[in-house]
Amino acid sequence: MADQDNTPVENDDDKNVSLAGGDELIDIMAFDEEAEPEPEIEGSEALEALQAENADLKDRLMRAMAEAENQRKRGERDRRDAEVYGGRKLARDLLSVYDNMQRALDAATDEQREANKSLFEGIDLTQRELILAFSKHKITPIVPEVGDKFDPEIHQAMFEAPVPNQPAGSVIQVMDTGFMIADRLLRPANVGVSSKG
Incomplete structure (x- = not known):
């Protein structure tokens, strides 16, 4: 077996040197004399300065991570709200269609x-289809009954009148059905309320 020559052989790119017979490449750039050496820490002042800088960078990193997490949560919440409440304007416009159908049925x-x-x-079936379409989009009717207690969260008082045998603050007439979209009020139910006799 012939002796191998152990002299370094230069590559074309002049950055790596291989040793004959070896598989390793030695990076000449790692031994570049012009590269700036890391500053040596001398004394407790330099150590304290580095520790303060480290603490400041860690604080900034934690704040940036918290802000990114908050942005992600806000984006997720906005996306969910858009899915549930995005059709609110269209739904509000369609409520008048529902009302007109109900008036036609009530007036007959x-x-x-x-x-x-x-x-x-046909009118009845169309109204049912509309209610079914509403329910697919989490829009539910608020239908108070005569005698129910007036709830300002979901009812709107159109008038007050004294009614015998009815406690004050109870519903005496329902004029328009109200609607909720998911957990938010889309339109209050318009009602008449009994007052003190």
């Missing part, structure tokens, strides 16, 4: 219903 007499049975069945 029994004779009119019999004479135009298929027409009123």
